[in-house]
Amino acid sequence: MIIDLSLQMTQEGNKMLLIWIPVSVLAMYFVLNMVYGKLWKNGLRAELRFEERDVEEGDVATLVETVTNDKLLPLPVIKLSFKMDRSLVIDEDRNATVSDKTNVMEFFGLSGHEEVTRRQPVRAAKRGYYLISEAGIALPDFFTEGVRYLGTSQAASLLVCPRMLDDDVTLDISRQIVGEIVSRNRLYQDVFSFRGIREYTNGDPLSAINWKASARTGDYMVNIRDYTCGQHIRFLLDLEPPSIRYSEERLEQGIRLAYTLAGRCIQAQIPVSLASNGRDVITGREVATSSGSSERHLGAIGEALARVSLSAKPRPFSDLIREERMTLEAGAAIPGTDAGQNIALCLISSGQTDALLAEADALARFCAGQGGG
Template sequence: MGIHWYIISAVLVMLLQRFIFRRFVMRKVSYSRSFNVQSCFEGDSVEMVERLVNDKLIPVPWLRVESILHTGLKFQSDANFDVSSGQFLQNHRSLFSLTGKKQLTRRHSVHAAQRGCYRVTSASLTFGDLFGMFSAWRSVPLQVELLVYPQPVDRELLQLPSRSWQGDIAVRRWIAEDPFVISGVRAYRSGDSLKMINWNATARTGNLQVHRRDYTADYRLTVLLNVEDHAGMWDAVNDTSMIEHGIRLAAGILQYATEQGLETGFACNGHELDVPGKVMKVERGGGSEHLTYLYEQLAKLVIFRTLPFHTMLEQLEAEWDEPGDLVIISAFMSEGIQSMMARLRERGHAVDWLPIAERGAEAV
């Protein structure tokens, strides 16, 4: 009879633990995930941090966490972390086991191999009892985002167009009167505003005198990127690696121009990740914060043609009231693009074309 009681007792214990774990194992259990930075550049290494908290006395025998991410982030597998990678997506599986009132933190090394906006919106948690008599799962919402900026092309490899917006030449070209800086008086000329008259100097000399305004440099540069990889293409882009290089060229020019003190803008016939169907456009601005915003937009740029490039140029032409410097980054030159470049030049814009090439770009 003894062995029968052992068997019956063992079955009762197994059933009891099954009941307890099934009902209470996931109570007061929380899971979170984050990156140690909000943004980085292509080629950087970051950390993904997983935190699991069991805020009750009953242990968690085993818990498997699974989630999906793009393959642009490269993870290193270890004993408790496994990665199954496909062409575009990869599945992550983490295995945990916690005693009561325990918190566990794991850090995973991640290589940001490709530009993009990487988001994790949920994770699947599968759990069970000690003896594998039952298993269940639930979905946990997450709000995790990592922006990977494009790596700007090396300055030595970036053959910039020899235009006026480079360095001190820009000061001599985009020269304009600054209404807030007064350097003296001069004689009135036809066309001067009455608001400019210096009445004290006029009374003293007996002739109309106006304020002389000092001069300041006004720099304007807009980078225009074409996501079409060949003439006559439809919406889908075949050679995305070529366009990725074009994005790095754009990042390099925007970085260089901002460091030179220019106001920079950007437009592309692709679209932002969260705004499909609309071309990406960033108005001109200056300073490091504006450059960071440009990097963020480039990270979120989806390589999918929203409009033909020459059509986008035609729309932008109507919005530009003042002339400026324009740099077109495109893998090819078509009749439509050439026609729009001619129209823009007639309106006073300085237009350059940088063809996308594997080892850099040469100005034309």
């Protein structure tokens, strides 16, 4: 009887190999489990930020996502997750669920000492102030016993300013307002506005004489100046809900109208200011701006309107009107203006309560008696 010892040894070796393979895999798993469980979050950071500080309704902003693995241990798969307001519309093909907030999930694979940056387009569908205050990084349970989670604080903020209106009705309103302020038959001449030349008449000041034109014609000629009333416009914006059941879009349209009219006036170099019973989402105070006529001032108005919260309950608009009237009656200065300066008031409201109409009428009668608008 011949026994093949080599074959028997090979079979024994195969059996041992079959035993050691799963044992080795299991041992490696426990080692990886221990290593990743203790070290996975070391040097791991995530940062979210918007490239733009502010945009206008309908514009596209860029959200920058940066994940850094500042250690030798690689992270083949991690999940970055954060919540973003659904008014900031992300790519529909991305991994996200939508409720009041959009739950966004991004997957990254990082080698040792690697940083990965992604830029995602985000469409600003609605006016407002948006903040991403936290994000989470999760390591799948393939590497550890259960999912490991690392929370990170964020400060990614974006201001979405109201868009400008360009419909015919708004354009007509803005032309009417500007036309009331800059006119040819008001009290004060604008020394910087030249309209033409005429012959000198008794009573014309010497400072009005155009000496070059007088030398050419042989007669005294004086400059004709355009007229301005020296006023600035103050917009009073009502954000009090007009009824129990109302469309929020009506209030949003009022915000857009105030921003548009302010922009048209500033284009005409007319100083404007704004006051509203709407409250700032950050400070909780009522929105108000000083007077100005620069592009920077228009930006400040846009920022103030972007931060208005329609969920914060405003005080009655009639109270704000009464407060403005009492300030004018006392001869006190409106913020950003000089006491006694001519002020044209423009009320923007969708409300029709008796108290509001009564205060608006009282304000109109006072302004008419003062020769204002």
